Amino acid sequence: MAIIELKHVHYAYGVGTSFEKQALNNISFSVDPGDFLAIVGHTGSGKSTLIRHLNGLLRPDSGQVFIHGKDLWSQMKDRRSVRFQIGLVFQYPETQLFEDTVGKDIAFGPKNMGLNEQEVKQRVQEALAFVGLDASYLERNPFRLSGGEMRRVAIAGVLAMRPSVLVLDEPTAGLDFDGRALILQQLEQFRIKSGAAIILVTHNMDDIAEHAQRVIVLHEGRMVLSGTTASVFSEADILKQCGLDVPQITRVLIKLKERGLPVRTDAITLEAAEREILKLFREGG
């Protein structure tokens, strides 16, 4: 059964004011255990608004959100517990940090879940290692960290709850190269080991090409594309209209094709692109 299912979700901000904004328009999709889904769209297209619906932070104006088959707003009494199952890492990590040490901050979720001290401690250590920080950070003040360090702490805090769906809003923005690779690899590991689903909001097409199985493209609050990663990236024109792009590797192939060379343009990995280009050299023009 799907962990999360959205049916015809609509949402507007500032209804009845002159700033009324229809942020989501008829959004339907579902997420199964073990899925790795990416959500993309230009600035202001509705991505952050959408993911706030997944754990009950926002309530749809119309349409439904189902968690494990139950309607979040009419069939679930304990909506708070949904926040432990569906962990959300916000776009700006500072908005998520509030304790005076990194250790307490990461422990907050597990503690609230009622876990015993030993278990909490273990989860904190695990989560810290997961994001590539050593134990010396535990006693530090989270507000006196660099931007990338703060983001890592925010991710660790959500991870420590071991949610069954992990939703991350631009988790790799501000991370250095190793940090980005590490976090994405770890998410992949976590997904495979625990069977959790990962939902990633990102502007980085290269990250998506490497990790996501499916992609949803939002444009002005509507879902304009949805499908496997390769199929979505084969729609270069639509992506461009939405202010987005294909992975850089794919762009090389598209350029070659535009110049009349016989290459497939649906390659999104280094291996596949390499193969296509080598073929050109072997086949002869």
Added chain:
Amino acid sequence: MSVLIDMSKVYFQYLRNQSDNQWLLSDINLSIEKGEFVAILGANGSGKSTLAKHFNALLVPSDGKVQINGMDTREEQNKLQIRQTVGMIFQNPDNQLISTIIEEDVAFAPENLGLPPEEIHQRVDWALNAVDMSAYRLHTPFKLSGGQKQRIAIAGVLAMRPQCIIMDEPTSMLDPSGRASVLRTIHRLNTTFGITIVLITHHLEEAAQAQRILVMDRGRIVMDDPPESIFSQFELLHQLNLGIPPITLLTKRLQRHGIDLPANTMTADKCADAIIAMLEAHHGNH
């Protein structure tokens, strides 16, 4: 040319009298000329933002000296003028947005400069237009998406039109077209208005557009060279945790098959051009 930012033997730590390995900046000697476009690269926690905060006197050195246009940043009476000379776009826009209406927010700095209302009005129009946010001028900045906030923070500094703009990861939350447009704006500010630009970024492709790149590692400046020379040192980039762009990886893979593409190919367009040139040479030989 004349020097805008001058740092000599700068050391910094938040708490004084800690052990020597606690320096967040160490032995920084740096001079940036008026009109330069400099990018700063470095791993998380390497000291990029800490260095940048020394450029407009938000932080002052624990030891050594920082001068902006010859003004010592430690002198209290210089601070106002230094902040008007060097504008800063912070890593998180929330730290920067103050007014409840966007156009007031963008007008804040020019008003503080005491400019005439007509001029203020023009600058606000121009700045909002430059970041493609004119439609939002009467909205409140606190109810915007992440990328929209980032654009407003950029507009606020553009409207001030200082001699130097420091941008701390200004495109981290922007979509590909938004990023491209901010970079175009940066170029225009640099070439048309002669504004000195310091761009902190984790994107090598963005840094590649600067004239000069500084690389930081654990509080020190370990490289200071033009992009071409930095990007030809793969091993070092790797060691410093800066990564290698996907196009460069593709180039390396093809080189292993005897396809001799130039080493510093960084963009998809250049890569495709180089491949086509190689193909022509290759097939020409048969």
